[in-house]
Amino acid sequence: MRGRTRGPSPLPERAARLWRTLGAAFVILVFVPPLLLLVAGSLTEPGLPPAPTPQLVPDPLSTTGYERALDLGGLLRASLNSVLVAVVAVPLSVLVASLAGFALARLAPRVTAVVVAASLVALMVPATALFVPRFAIFRFLGLTDTLVPLIAPALLGTSPLYVLVYYLAFRALPAELYDACLVEDLSPLRTWWRVGLPLVRPVTAGLTALTFVLTWSNFLDPLIYVYDRNLFTLPLALRSLSLLDPTNFPVFLAGAVIATVPALVVFALAQRRFLHHGD
C-alpha cells in the first residue's frame, strides 16, 4: 500500500505502520543480542571468574583476548591462507558459474534440461553426504593436505544454485539482443563478455558476495583435507584455538569476531540487492 492514499481515513494505515515498526523492533531485539554478546564476550578480560549478571559492556574492557588469539592461534597466518583461497576461488567460481549459466541459457533446450536437472539433484545432496567419497577421490589424486580441495568447489560455482541463478538471469534477457549479436558476428564467448555480463552486473555483485561468504566460512573442507598447521584457514585455526583452552572464552570469541567481520561486512553490502529490490 506504499505511496498510495487509501480511503478517507489515514488513521488505520498509520496504526498499521506503527505495528509494523514495533514488529521490526521486536525482530531486531531478538536477532541482534547474540552478535552483540559475541563482541562483548571477546572484549572480556580472560581468566576472570564468571560475572554474576550478563554484561553487555564488559568490565573491565580488555583487548587481551585479541592479542592472545593472534599469538596463540596463528590467526594471522590462517587469515592469509583464507585470503589466498578466497582470492583464487571467488573469481574462479563466479567465472565458472556465469559461463555455465550463460551456456545453459543459449544451448538447445534438451541439453539445458538435462544439466539443470543434474544441478537440482546436486543441490539437494547434503554436503556432509559427500565428504567421505570426496576425500577418497582427492586422496587418490594426491591433493589432500593442500589448498586445492578448498578451491575445487569453485568448479561447481561454489553451489549449483548460483549457476541456476545466472541461467535465469541470462535467460531473462531479450532473445533479440542475442540475435543482434549473431548478426554482428560475435562469438558466444564475446557475447557473454561484451553483452551478457554487463547486463547482469547486479547478479554478479550479489553472487560474488555470497560466494565470498561461503568460501570464507568454509569449515568442513579444511577440517577434512588440511592437517598441516601452516595451511590452516581461519575457521580451522579458530577450531584449534578453541580446543587449546576450551574455557578461555574471550580468546576464541575474539578469534570468532575476526573471522566473522569480513563475512558480515561483505554480506551487509550485498544484501540490499536481494532483500530490498522492488521496494
Place this chain on the structure above:
Amino acid sequence: MSGLVLDGVSAAYRDTTVLHEVRLTVSRGELLVVLGPSGAGKSTVLRVVAGLEPVTAGRVHIAGRDVTEARPGRRNVSMVFQSYALFPHLTVVENIAFGLEVRDTPRGEARQRARAAAETVGCAGLLDRRPGQLSGGERQRVALARALVREPDVFLLDEPLSNLDLALRAEMRAELRALHDRIGATMVHVTHDQTEALVLADRIAVLRDGRVEQVGTPDEIWRTPASTFVARFVGSPAMNLLPADGPLRPGGEAPTLPDEPLEIGFRPEAVILDAAEGTPATVDRVEVIGEDAYAYLTLSAGQPVVARVPAVRRPERGATVRLDVRWADTHLFHVASGRRCDP
C-alpha cells in the same frame, strides 16, 4: 543483379513447417515489403535470410553469393528488430559503432562512421545517451543507424514501426521511405500493416501460412489481387465477396464468365447506394469516420456487404436501400481455388 534471392526455401519450427518453398527475388536497391497476418511466417523469412533460422530446403543468395550455410555474421546483412534490441548498457554512439568495433574497425574510424550514420537518420543529438533515456521514435532511429553503419548488402527490418504510436508511425514510415531513396539500399521490410506496405514498398510479397500468395507492386496488389486472401487482407474494411450467381448482378457490360463457381469481389468504395434499380439490402449499422461513413448492410438472401459513402449522405440504421456495383469495379475469383479469374 539481384540483391537477394530466396530459391525454394523451406523452414521448420520444431516439427511444423513454417515456410513452404518460398521463392523471392529482391533487386539491388529495391524495398520489398513482406506482408501477412501474424503466424504467416513473415519474421521467419527475415530470420532465414539473416541466418538466425536454418533452412530445411532451398538456397539463399545475397549479392550473388550463396550464403545458405554461412553463419549470420558472415552474410553482411543488418537487422532492425521489432524491439530494436539496443544494448542497454551502451550509449547510443557505442550501440551504433558496436558492429564495427567487434569487427576490429579502429575505434576512431568506427566512431566517425557511427556519427555519420546518426546524422543520416537524424539522431546525432543523442549520441551520449543510453537507450533507457530514449523515446520509442528515438530508439527506432538509433536502431536504423546501427543497421546503416556497416553498409550491408541487405537491410532486414522486422516490424520496426509496430511499437510506435499512430502519429509517429506515419512520420517514421515516410522517413524510412525517404531514407531508402537516399541511400538506395536493398531492404526487406516485414509488417502486418497493409497501409504501411502500400505506402513503403517498391514491391509487396503477401505471405499466407508460409507460402507466397502474390508478389507485385502496391498498385498490382491493390488493383489485381491474385486471390481472395490477398483481396480481403489488403484494404480496410475488407473487400466484399459474393457468389457470382447470387443476388447481386453488377451493372454495365458483363464479361463472358466461364462455366464454374465464381465469386465476385468489390471494394466498399465501389458500392453505389440509392441505385434506381439495384439489389435491396437492410442497413445494420453505420460507422462514421469524419467525412466517410461505412454502412454495414445485409442482402435479402443474408449475405453481408460493406459500403463506403460520404458521411453527409449516409443511410439510417434499419432503412432499406438499393445497391449496385459496376462490372468494371469487380474482381472475379474461382471458388474452388480462391485464385483470381480474368475472363
Place this chain on the structure above:
Amino acid sequence: MLTPYLVGLLVLVLLPALVTLGMAFTDYDLLRPPSWAGLDNFTALVDDPIFRVALLNSVVFALVAVPLRVLLALGLALLLHRRAPGVGTARTVALLPTAVPEIAYGLLWLWLFNPLYGPINQLLRVGGEHGLTALGRTPPQWLTDPTSARAGIILMSLFTVGETFVVLLAARRALPRDVYEMAAVEDATGWDVFRRITLPLMAPVLALLAVRDAVASLHFTFVPAFVVTDGGPPPYATTYLSLFVYQTGFEYLRYGYAAAATLVMMLLTLAAVLVQWRLIRRYRRFYQL
C-alpha cells in the same frame, strides 16, 4: 563454456555419489586396498546402537526443528514484508546470523550455553540466589543434560533461517495485492486473511522449503554437534548422522562403514526429493501452472 562446470559436477558430486555406492560394500581404511565386504557394513549398521541413535536423532531433529524454522521464517516474512520505519534494518538483522561463519557461530553458542560463564544462564539466574533462578530452580545444564543439549542445538538453528526467510519474503511480496483488497472489502479479520488467503497461497512454497530444510538439516547439524556438544552428552545425545559419518570415517578410519552410513543419508535425501517432486506435480495440477 559449460565444460568447467560439468567437470565440477562430475568430479565433485556425481563421481563421489558413485564412489559411495562402491565403497559401501567394502572394508577400507585408506592404508590397505579396499576389500569386498558384501552387505556386512549394512548388517553391522542395523545392529549398531550408535548408528540407530544417530538416525533417530537426525529424524527427530528434522521433525522438531524444521517446522519451527519454517514457521519462524514465515512469521518474519509476514512481519517484515511491508515497508515501515525500521523494517529494512530488521530484515538485514534477521539475516546476519546466517552469514556468520559456522564455526564462529558454534563457538559463540558454546559460550552462550556454558552453565557457569554463559550469558543465558546468567540471565536466568537474575533475581535468584545461590546459582538458582528466581523461581528457585536450577538453570538448565545445557551441554551436560541430553534434553537440554538437544534443545540447545535446535535453539541455535532457529537463528539461522535467513535463506528460508528471504524466499518466503519474496513469495509473500509476489502475492497479488487485489486479493487482499478484496478481503478488506469483505471486512475479513487478520486471522481469517491469514488462514484463508495467505496460508493457502503460500502453501506450495512452504512445503517445498520444509522438504529442502529437512534435507539441509542432515548437513547443518554437523558443526553444532561437532563444536558445541561434541556429539554428547553421553551416550550420543546429539550424535547426528553427519557427525556419525565423520567420526566413523575420519576418526576411526572405517571408510567403508562410513560410506554405508552415507548411503543411508543419501537414501533419506532421495526420499525427500521424491516427496518434493510429488508436491511440485500436485501443486502444478492444482494451480494449473
